[in-house]
Amino acid sequence: MMKLKSASEIDKMHQAGKLLAACHRELRQRIKPGVSTMELNDFVEQFLNKYGATPEQKGYMGYPYATCASVNDVICHGMPTPNKLTDGDIVTIDMVVNLDGWLADSAWSYPVGQINPEAQQLLQVTQEALNQGIGLAKVGNRIGDIAHAIQTFVEGQGYAVVKDFCGHGIGQEMHEDPEVPHFGEPHQGPELEEGMVLTIEPMVNVGTDQLYIDDDGWTARTLDGQLSAQYEHTLAITHEGPVILTSQDIE
Known part of the structure; x- marks a missing residue:
């Protein structure tokens, strides 16, 4: 069942x-060559604790x-490791913040040092796919409108959108x-209502959309070993349009 949020609850989020x-x-x-994802993970936990928040997925x-x-061919749910990032990698850091019992969720893909044009194009397409979806997150539209816009854009650029997450x-x-x-198809799925808060988080692959899960039970990788990227925002549906609750622009 969908849980609509009040204006004060959205403010807390x-x-x-x-x-x-x-x-x-x-x-x-x-994020730069020589830094490990475990070091980044530890920084995030310390940062959140400093401001009275906790990492919800822990x-x-x-x-x-x-x-x-x-990192690189990992689509999502990669576990931090002591392995050092190297020049040319891409890495997606995904976190869910709990502040006073209310959550926000956002993933972002980053270049490590100097990346090649193929990787840079993947990041640009994936971020624009997110923007395309957010643009349709309006009262009266349906979930399928968001889904269709993302798929149409991604496939039109020659990439594959991940369907398993x-x-x-x-x-x-x-x-x-x-x-x-x-x-998916437009005009399908639940209708968007004021007070809904949701995440849009396209995962986009250079090659096939097929994947497999590592033995750790979490890490999802592209089946063909090619690159994957992801961008995610949490947003509120309002009559004035979507409000991005995890915008990285200085407010």
């Missing part, structure tokens, strides 16, 4: 989102870390209704 965005801005300065279904850190409602629980797929 926005406060969590602002803290999450500030953490991502700090990560931009720290302990979720046994997941042991404050972040998901997905989706966005979701969010509030005081990490995963609420509705599910928000990134592929």
Whole structure:
């Protein structure tokens, strides 16, 4: 069942989102060759604790870390490791912030040092796919309108959108209704209503959309070993249009 949020509840989620965005801005300065994803994970946990927040995914279904850190061919749910990032890598850092019982969720893909044009194009297409979806997150539209816009854009650019994972409602629980797929037909699915808060989080692959899960039970990789990227925002549906609660722009 969908849980509509009041203006005051959305404001509480926005406060969590602002803290999450500030953490991502700090990560931009720290992601470089020679840094490990475990070091980045530890920084995130310390940053959140400093401001009275906690990493919601730590302990979720046994997941042991404050972040998901997905490098190169990892689509999502990559576990932080002591391995050093190298020049030319791309890495996605995904985190869910709990501030006073209200959540915000955002993933962002970053270049490590100097990346090649193929990787840079993938990042640009994936971020624009997110923007395309957000642009249709309006009262009266349907989830399928968001999904179709993302799929049409991504495939039109010659990439594959991952179908095995989706966005979701969010509030005081990490995963609420509705599910928000990134592929589908327009005018289908739940209608968007004022007070809904959800994530849009397209994962885009250079090659096939097929994947496999590592033995750790979490890490999802592209089946063909090619690159994958992801961008995600948490947003509120309002009569004035979508409000991005995890915007990294300085407010």
